[in-house]
Amino acid sequence: MPRIEEAAKAADWAAVRELLEARPESEDRVGLLWAVAETAGVEKWIGRAVEAEPHSALPLLVAGARHVCWGWEARTGARAQHVSREQFATFHDRLRTAEKWLYEVAEREPGWTSPWYALQATGRGLQVGRTTARRRFEAAVRRDPHHLGVHQQRLQQICRKWGGSHEEMHAFARQAALGAPAGSLLGQLVAIAHLEHWLDLDSGEDAAYLRRPEVLKSLREAADRSVLHPEFVRRPGWVQVLNTFAMAFSLTGDKALARACFEATEGKASEFPWYYLDGGDPIAAYRKHRTAAGR
Template sequence: MARIQEAAKAADWPAVRELLEARPESEDRTELLWAVSEISGVETWIPQAIEAEPGSALPLLVAGIRYISWGWEARTGARAQHVAREQFEVFHDRLRIAEKWLYEVAEREPGWASPWCGLQVTGRGLEVGQTAARRRFEATVRRDPYHLRAHQQHLQQICAKWGGSHEEMHAFARRSMFGAPAGSMLGQLVAIAHLEHWLDLDAGADATYIRGPKVTASLREAAERCVLHPDFVRRPGWVQVYNTFAMAFSLAGDKAMARECFEATDGSVTKFPWYYLNGSDPVAAYREHRSAAGR
């Protein structure tokens, strides 16, 4: 991740392209694309790469994913009622540009999953509706059935804060986990669903929910099928999966399981999900809960 982000900061398109092309067009490449999208300034130099390589879909894909992140930067992660109209206008303008580029990539490279994964995010931001959103998800997983980010994005689409429901979200998480081979990272979805449910509740009710015996049992079941399963492989994204289970077990009061997950991270912190606890300093939230778990 660090290498491609440094190349993006230096506006070194040949290096960015080489690193992307070295990864298979699947979840592996998707993770690198989103790493590039986090770098401010990519939007200033990627148009030159598009112009220089008119027949290539890759610079269009980078531009589309960057415009998604750039759009969310304008919107911020605040709830809709706290986002100004001007912010929404910029947000939607950038997402529409991203959609145009991503659809062009999908047309040029019909086997690629990455543009469809990006279109899941633009669809949520542009409020295309649940039917269209599901079609975009299905288009992604037809190309890569166990694509973790695609499943994460669809879970967000159907959670309560985006017009779905807790019941639909939990059912999707469990169905995805058991529909994948044991050891798949899709077990993370169960932990995310519990965190989203906890986040949606008022103070007091949230702790009662996440510390309930049914939630603890559900988290243990998911961890045993995911990160604790002997077939679990540390593919790109594995650190975030462990961080998610660490936070969920910590909030649930299951110190033994939280400690095991914290040990596996070896001090590596991912922004998600810790920014749910401390948006300005996810690392501080991680360290606080790691210490409470006895690490």
Template sequence: MDVDSGDPDVGRVREAAAAADWNTVREVLEARPESEGLTELLWAVGDTAGVERWITGVLEAEPDAALPRLVAGIRHLSWGWEARTGARAKDVTRAQFELFHSRLRTAEKWLYEAAEREPLWSSPWYCLQTTGRGLEVGQVVARRRFEATVRRDPQHLEAHQQQLQQVCDKWGGSHEEMHAFARASAFGAPGGTLLGQLVAIAHIEEWLSLDPGADAAYMRLAEVTNSLREAADHSYRHPDFVRRGAWLQVLNTFALAFSLAGERDSARECFRATEGRVTKFPWYYLDGSDPAAAYRKQRAAAGR
């Protein structure tokens, strides 16, 4: 299970956050351009328990600095979703929802302050996309937040992933809107783009929405397999594709999509490229407790 995409700074910043070592956290984050994997580093800090306690002192000591506010925002964002848990809405208690929304509102306060201090940063707006989904700000506001992110970073993969979720049927959109957004984003970007992953995610999302039997039949439709091949050709198969940022997650996503579609040769190609390195997304859709086991099972079925 690859928890850091091979980036040593992920583990370093996570350890610093757990130790309340703000100087190291700041050093690692400031050294990383937003377009070169900063999002993963921010989540490594945001997902670390206890950050909400020590970041308060940093905010007081640096009242004009944007970075502490960004860190406080993403921690409260992550902390909020922890309170909600991954359960279906009907299984989440009222108390959990109240705590969830309270933490997300605190996150929004810090994120807006970070955006005001650094108007060229894309990260606060990307985080606001996620808080907005939890607070159910609606499609119009959600779209504005997405557009604010991509104005600053047009190929921000995580921002596109969030917007894809926003237009999914389960979040108030539709399958048609989801697929249209995925294709427009992927093929509107230059060849070799990581955004080709969106096409695969969209098909996986529709597969998840269907009953057993209908889900397998959907993934084996000629239009679905052709769509996946076309996206692969424009993405990781393109000569301009570079293994940077979330490339490993992109290959894992196509590996799952092609496996579900019964495209063994294409799936095997992806498994070979990942070299046994498993990303939690998307394999937790098949096995939430052991994504690596799901990966191994599908890899074996593909004959790798």
């Protein structure tokens, strides 16, 4: 990932393109794409690449993805009541621009999953409605039925904080996890759903929730089907998936399974979901809970 970030920071489109083309859609290009999209300043030069390659979908995809991230940067992660009217205006303007380009990419490259992944993020910000949001998810999974990022986006869409419900979120996570092949990364959805539920509760209720027997059973079932299954393969995203289970088991008090997940990470910490703990310092949180688990 650092190579493509360095290329993006240097406005080196040739290098960015080469690295993206080396990771085809069939091998999940979203991770690399988002590394570029989250790089500040890409919006200043990607337009030149679009103009230089008018018949290529790839620079347009990068431009659209960057505008998604750029839009969310304008909104910030604050709750809606703390976001100004000007911020919302900028947010929506950038997302609408992203949608225009992403739909054009989807038309040019009907087999690509990436534009539909990004259109789920724009749809959430623009509040396109439940039917449109569901159709965008369905369009993505028709192209890649077990795509982790696509399912993560859908899970966010149906969270309570975005107008869904805990019940809908948990049902979707479990169905996706158990419906995926053994060893799939999609088991992470169950852990994310429980962490989202935990985050939505008041202090005291949150800890009690994660120690409920049915929550522990659900997490163990998902881990056995996913990261702890003999057929688990370290595909793109595996570090974050293992870290998510490590944090979830740490918070439930299941030290044995937390330790197993920490061991499998090989010392690699992911930003998500650890930034929810220890003042937003993922490395500090990872190390603290790894030590508590006996690693």
